[in-house]
Amino acid sequence: MTLLRELWRALRGMLETLGAVVLFLVRMLAATPAALMRIGLVVQQVYNAGALSLVIIMLCGLFVGMVLGLQGFDLLQRFGSEESLGTAAALGLLKELGPVVTALLFSGRAGTALASEIGLMRATDQLSAMQMMAVDPVRRVCVPRFLGGVIAMPLLAAIFSGIGIFGAQLVGVRLMGVDAGQFWSQMRASVEIDDVMEGVIKSCVFGVACSLIAVYEGFNSQPTAEGVGRATTRTVVISAVVTLILDYMLTAVML
Amino acid sequence: MAPNAHAAPEANGVAGSDDIVAVRDLHYATSGREIFKGLDIRIRRGLVTAIMGPSGTGKTTLLKLITRQVEPDRGSIIVDGRDLGRLNRTQLYALRQRMGMLFQNGALLTDFDVFENVAFPLREHTDLPESLIRHIVLTKLHAVGLRGAATLMPAELSGGMARRVALARAIVMDPKILIYDEPFAGLDPISMGVIVRLVRQMNDALGITSIVVSHDVHEISILADQTYLLSEGTVVAAGSPQELRTSPAEVVRQFMDGLADGPVPFHYPAPDYQAQLLAREGS
Numbered sequence: 205m206t207l208l209r210e211l212w213r214a215l216r217g218m219l220e221t222l223g224a225v226v227l228f229l230v231r232m233l234a235a236t237p238a239a240l241m242r243i244g245l246v247v248q249q250v251y252n253a254g255a256l257s258l259v260i261i262m263l264c265g266l267f268v269g270m271v272l273g274l275q276g277f278d279l280l281q282r283f284g285s286e287e288s289l290g291t292a293a294a295l296g297l298l299k300e301l302g303p304v305v306t307a308l309l310f311s312g313r314a315g316t317a318l319a320s321e322i323g324l325m326r327a328t329d330q331l332s333a334m335q336m337m338a339v340d341p342v343r344r345v346c347v348p349r350f351l352g353g354v355i356a357m358p359l360l361a362a363i364f365s366g367i368g369i370f371g372a373q374l375v376g377v378r379l380m381g382v383d384a385g386q387f388w389s390q391m392r393a394s395v396e397i398d399d400v401m402e403g404v405i406k407s408c409v410f411g412v413a414c415s416l417i418a419v420y421e422g423f424n425s426q427p428t429a430e431g432v433g434r435a436t437t438r439t440v441v442i443s444a445v446v447t448l449i450l451d452y453m454l455t456a457v458m459l
Numbered sequence: 460m461a462p463n464a465h466a467a468p469e470a471n472g473v474a475g476s477d478d479i480v481a482v483r484d485l486h487y488a489t490s491g492r493e494i495f496k497g498l499d500i501r502i503r504r505g506l507v508t509a510i511m512g513p514s515g516t517g518k519t520t521l522l523k524l525i526t527r528q529v530e531p532d533r534g535s536i537i538v539d540g541r542d543l544g545r546l547n548r549t550q551l552y553a554l555r556q557r558m559g560m561l562f563q564n565g566a567l568l569t570d571f572d573v574f575e576n577v578a579f580p581l582r583e584h585t586d587l588p589e590s591l592i593r594h595i596v597l598t599k600l601h602a603v604g605l606r607g608a609a610t611l612m613p614a615e616l617s618g619g620m621a622r623r624v625a626l627a628r629a630i631v632m633d634p635k636i637l638i639y640d641e642p643f644a645g646l647d648p649i650s651m652g653v654i655v656r657l658v659r660q661m662n663d664a665l666g667i668t669s670i671v672v673s674h675d676v677h678e679i680s681i682l683a684d685q686t687y688l689l690s691e692g693t694v695v696a697a698g699s700p701q702e703l704r705t706s707p708a709e710v711v712r713q714f715m716d717g718l719a720d721g722p723v724p725f726h727y728p729a730p731d732y733q734a735q736l737l738a739r740e741g742s
Contacts, residue, residue: 244466328569330567333566333568335528337556337579337628
């Protein structure tokens with residue numbers, strides 16, 4: 205009975221949090237038209253979330269692609285079809301690794317930055333000061349950061365996949381001796397626009413989820429050093445778990 | 460003056476036309492602790508009113524209630540003729556545009572320099588041309604003596620300077636009410652003197668009403684026209700600083716003279732000392 209009661213309490217807590225997150229999203233969406241009137245704030249946040257994450261995204265994309273090239277070559281060689289390496293790398297990156305790894309890296313770099321920045325603003329009374337100046341902090345602080353993340357994520361995922369394909373080509377063609385013409389022509393022949401769109405849809409959904417989690421955790425953090433630290437940790441952990449769950453659900457729907 | 464003796468006519472729950480803030484029968488509890496038990500306060504237009512009391516009596520909470528950053532459990536708060544409990548978000552924000560608040564730590568926006576911090580409310584609420592914004596901001600910064608610090612970032616300011624910038628920001632929209640939360644806390648004597656002078660100057664020159672939360676007896680006796688002393692969730696004394704200084708009431712004497720023990724006990728409520736020492740560990 206005690207176990208059941210604990211489970212029920214945990215489930216109820218999760219549902220309450222989910223409800224609060226949805227309400228927060230609705231509040232942000234209601235404030236979005238007003239926030240879009242000041243597009244400069246959104247552009248600034250696209251720069252913060254996107255441009256400042258470029259180095260880590262490109263570096264990781266390159267090495268993920270290179271590993272994919274090595275592993276793919278090893279696997280395909282066993283079936284005598286190493287010329288399909290381009291197709292395998294492209295599909296793997298565009299449909300799966302690009303959006304997912306980008307989301308994980310995004311939550312680790314930009315998500316934590318968002319959560320800690322907003323959390324610190326709460327801890328130092330900056331959000332209260334805005335409210336006292338009759339400025340809605342959700343509209344002024346949260347919405348531009350949320351939109352910045354939502355816009356930046358698909359762009360980062362596209363860059364990740366592009367660099368990753370380049371990395372796979374680098375290893376497969378330059379190192380392992382796969383024919384360059386076969387590598388690119390098979391990729392062009394096999395990769396459909398639907399495959400690309402699957403990656404775009406996934407990265408958009410992950411962008412909404414990861415940005416929402418980061419902004420929500422920061423905005424609702426306890427106004428203490430410990431509270432900000434906890435919000436930052438929760439952002440990474442929850443974003444990673446939600447990304448992987450959503451990935452499975454989206455893959456199941458779009459396959 | 461007996462506790463509440465002076466407070467009685469002030470706190471009879473009937474707000475006069477001279478009152479810009481009227482708090483009636485306010486009840487508020489948080490974390491299972493009752494902070495206010497039927498608080499009545501009236502703040503008169505155009506005066507500097509000090510809210511004093513020992514630490515933990517809820518002075519800052521009272522400011523949060525007056526600005527509706529938190530909601531009371533019971534009672535009403537009338538600010539400039541508007542019942543706070545009946546206002547929707549738009550009406551509340553419209554009212555807040557007529558109020559300025561100085562937070563204990565300044566609460567400056569750390570991404571912006573001093574100029575942009577002061578310009579922030581103007582940029583958010585008006586469509587004034589840049590030249591006019593510059594003119595207004597420099598005027599306000601000049602009033603607090605920090606025109607030369609316009610390009611500094613908040614991290615480069617001392618505590619006193621940060622509060623002066625926050626004061627310039629609080630008056631940039633020409634508010635009717637200025638609220639100060641512990642404006643003297645942690646300041647050196649010179650900065651404290653500057654803030655005292657500025658609060659008085661702003662109040663008189665701009666014709667606004669000032670509400671100052673503080674426990675600095677000396678500064679408040681120089682500055683305030685009207686003082687409320689809070690303890691145990693209610694007003695225990697009210698009047699001019701001079702009246703409070705001559706009050707025979709024990710709780711007032713303890714606070715004004717800085718006595719360690721008295722009606723406000725030195726010890727936080729605890730079980731019997733001897734029994735606790737002799738008790739087995741964990742019991």
